[in-house]
Amino acid sequence: QQPVQSPQAVILREGEDAVINCSSSKALYSVHWYRQKHGEAPVFLMILLKGGEQKGHDKISASFNEKKQQSSLYLTASQLSYSGTYFCGTEYWPGGGNKLTFGTGTQLKVEL
Amino acid sequence: EADIYQTPRYLVIGTGKKITLECSQTMGHDKMYWYQQDPGMELHLIHYSYGVNSTEKGDLSSESTVSRIRTEHFPLTLESARPSHTSQYLCASSESLSHTDTQYFGPGTRLTVL
Numbered sequence: 001q002q003p004v005q006s007p008q009a010v011i012l013r014e015g016e017d018a019v020i021n022c023s024s025s026k027a028l029y030s031v032h033w034y035r036q037k038h039g040e041a042p043v044f045l046m047i048l049l050k051g052g053e054q055k056g057h058d059k060i061s062a063s064f065n066e067k068k069q070q071s072s073l074y075l076t077a078s079q080l081s082y083s084g085t086y087f088c089g090t091e092y093w094p095g096g097g098n099k100l101t102f103g104t105g106t107q108l109k110v111e112l
Numbered sequence: 113e114a115d116i117y118q119t120p121r122y123l124v125i126g127t128g129k130k131i132t133l134e135c136s137q138t139m140g141h142d143k144m145y146w147y148q149q150d151p152g153m154e155l156h157l158i159h160y161s162y163g164v165n166s167t168e169k170g171d172l173s174s175e176s177t178v179s180r181i182r183t184e185h186f187p188l189t190l191e192s193a194r195p196s197h198t199s200q201y202l203c204a205s206s207e208s209l210s211h212t213d214t215q216y217f218g219p220g221t222r223l224t225v226l
């Protein structure tokens with residue numbers, strides 16, 4: 001089953017904050033976050049692992065709640081360049097192989 | 113910066129034709145992937161490979177086939193294209209089996225089957 005993302009879409013004014021959630025019905029080992037601009041390839045943002053390890057972007061933060069099987073991506077002081085569709089890719093427990101199932105996507109638009 | 117290439121970028125072709133979508137990476141990555149993505153929708157894994165001579169089907173059933181004869185090359189073939197195959201196809205690679213390894217994506221091939 002693919003993870004569910006919320007909200008489906010959000011519009012922000014430049015400088016505002018946003019939170020994007022990714023929820024799974026299966027136990028997670030890792031969550032990977034990507035941003036895709038229209039007509040372009042997805043670009044890596046962040047990886048979060050069961051146990052708390054993180055690797056990623058210095059201007060974007062995220063959390064991984066193992067109990068709730070949920071990850072949240074925090075975008076603070078948004079810029080126009082943050083616009084795009086955000087996808088979470090999940091690797092289910094016990095993991096192995098870096099094989100990801102991608103979520104439904106969240107469209108983010110930042111306006112002046 | 114990742115170096116992963118896909119050709120062609122755009123392809124419009126008639127029903128019944130055989131097509132091969134090319135994907136190459138110059139990073140020496142062991143793992144490679146093919147995803148299918150309809151406009152504005154999520155990515156679906158259709159094939160992946162752990163290394164040379166290794167190929168597996170992904171979560172989404174696909175009539176395409178893949179091969180991995182060389183580390184850097186992971187082509188996808190459709191023997192007889194149909195309009196239902198119209199979509200964007202994205203190739204990706206990652207360094208190893210580690211869970212912390214980023215998947216790097218190519219620019220994609222937009223396929224339209226008439």
